[in-house]
Amino acid sequence: MNKILSLCLSFTFCLLLAGAIDARAAETAGCMQGDANNDGSITCSEAKNLASERFTAMDSNNNGRLSMDEMETGMTGIHKAMDSNGDRLVNVQEYVTYWCGAAPKNGKKPGRGNKQPQFSKMDTNRDGTVSTGECVALWTVRFRDADDNRDDKLTAKEYVQSIIIWFADMDPNRDSAVTISEWKSYWIGKCRAEKIKKTRG
């Protein structure tokens, strides 16, 4: 697989991408994070592979566990990468475009509350893959969740603070570290079978 495309990393998992990878991800703007073969949708197995890559990238001391500090560092790097016009604020356009390679749809402002999205939750039409539209819907909600003062701009502080809530959700046994299995069950959950829509030829 093309290395650059594979670095156009996973949708939700890009959230925590380490700074070093950000520059390369930015080069591939226009594709959906996680869409390794660039076919416009993310399969559950693509998501799983990329979750592992993301976890490894953030686990800076390589102990197989993500600490809050490691996540904060990752979040700060991501905020910088999302801020395409460099004004130190991330608006919903920058945010959704970064994750999904597509701008959010105007007019719709999903409410807060979706603090625990999983692959299966994103896959609203239940065809086993996440499309660009499904990606946009999810990340628009995620933006609202993080925008604490609801001014439609995300500061680095708001963004990093949101990890405190997410961290608690990711760490169900409350030992202040997230293991790979906790990580995968938070972001992906169980894969349902993909409906294969291939045509021969």
Ligand SMILES: [Ca+2]
């Ligand atoms: Ca670690």
Ligand SMILES: [Ca+2]
């Ligand atoms: Ca900005």
Ligand SMILES: [Ca+2]
């Ligand atoms: Ca779908």
Ligand SMILES: [Ca+2]
């Ligand atoms: Ca704000």
